[in-house]
Amino acid sequence: xxxxxxxxxxxxxxxxxxxxxxxxxxxxxxxxxxxxxxxxxxxxxxxxxxxxxxxxxxxxxxxxxxxxxxxxxxxxxxxxxxxxxxxxxxxxxxxxxxxxxxxxxxxxxxxxxxxxxxx
Amino acid sequence: xxxxxxxxxxxxxxxxxxxxxxxxxxxxxxxxxxxxxxxxxxxxxxxxxxxxxxxxxxxxxxxxxxxxxxxxxxxxxxxxxxxxxxxxxxxxxxxxxxxxxxxxxxxxxxxxx
Numbered sequence: 244x245x246x247x248x249x250x251x252x253x254x255x256x257x258x259x260x261x262x263x264x265x266x267x268x269x270x271x272x273x274x275x276x277x278x279x280x281x282x283x284x285x286x287x288x289x290x291x292x293x294x295x296x297x298x299x300x301x302x303x304x305x306x307x308x309x310x311x312x313x314x315x316x317x318x319x320x321x322x323x324x325x326x327x328x329x330x331x332x333x334x335x336x337x338x339x340x341x342x343x344x345x346x347x348x349x350x351x352x353x354x355x356x357x358x359x360x361x362x
Numbered sequence: 363x364x365x366x367x368x369x370x371x372x373x374x375x376x377x378x379x380x381x382x383x384x385x386x387x388x389x390x391x392x393x394x395x396x397x398x399x400x401x402x403x404x405x406x407x408x409x410x411x412x413x414x415x416x417x418x419x420x421x422x423x424x425x426x427x428x429x430x431x432x433x434x435x436x437x438x439x440x441x442x443x444x445x446x447x448x449x450x451x452x453x454x455x456x457x458x459x460x461x462x463x464x465x466x467x468x469x470x471x472x473x474x475x
Contacts, residue, residue: 286465336405351463355405
């Protein structure tokens with residue numbers, strides 16, 4: 244149980260276009276989903292926290308107009324990279340926290356990641 | 363504020379020998395601690411977690427970690443390395459009741475045949 248999927252797994256786009264990445268909790272309801280960014284050979288950096296039905300909370304230094312996050316249901320969150328540029332190329336990973344179930348409050352389940360390359 | 367330091371960016375061991383990945387944390391209150399593994403171009407898989415119960419925590423694939431409050435450490439060990447253990451390992455801390463996870467910089471584990 245507690246499986247998180249991401250789609251697409253890999254995307255290549257031209258500079259100036261927008262890209263949408265989906266994050267789904269497949270077998271549980273996620274009250275909260277998180278979006279991370281990982282540069283090559285580096286650790287994960289939290290970009291934003293999104294709660295179902297409310298606006299996302301962005302970390303300091305993350306442009307909310309650049310990285311649009313929508314969490315419309317308890318099983319789906321989307322990250323849209325708007326007007327992408329080569330410096331946005333990165334590995335984007337989402338995670339989800341399960342509603343109730345007695346799990347640790349702060350335990351997160353991670354998706355497999357999406358590799359974005361902007362040409 | 364909480365933080366976590368992984369003391370080695372790269373560890374290399376021979377297959378069949380013990381593995382030790384070191385992690386020190388800083389937290390004002392009782393932390394939750396996790397070890398995650400990431401294989402190349404993959405997401406993160408939870409190896410084990412400390413939740414203020416037993417200080418010696420057993421995880422998947424033969425890994426275990428010991429929470430030592432006096433040393434503020436949570437080192438990850440495995441008695442005998444396997445080639446499939448080659449990956450990036452992250453030590454993660456979170457305050458009890460807090461949503462955010464704070465990641466260490468990661469340790470790349472290489473297994474030599």
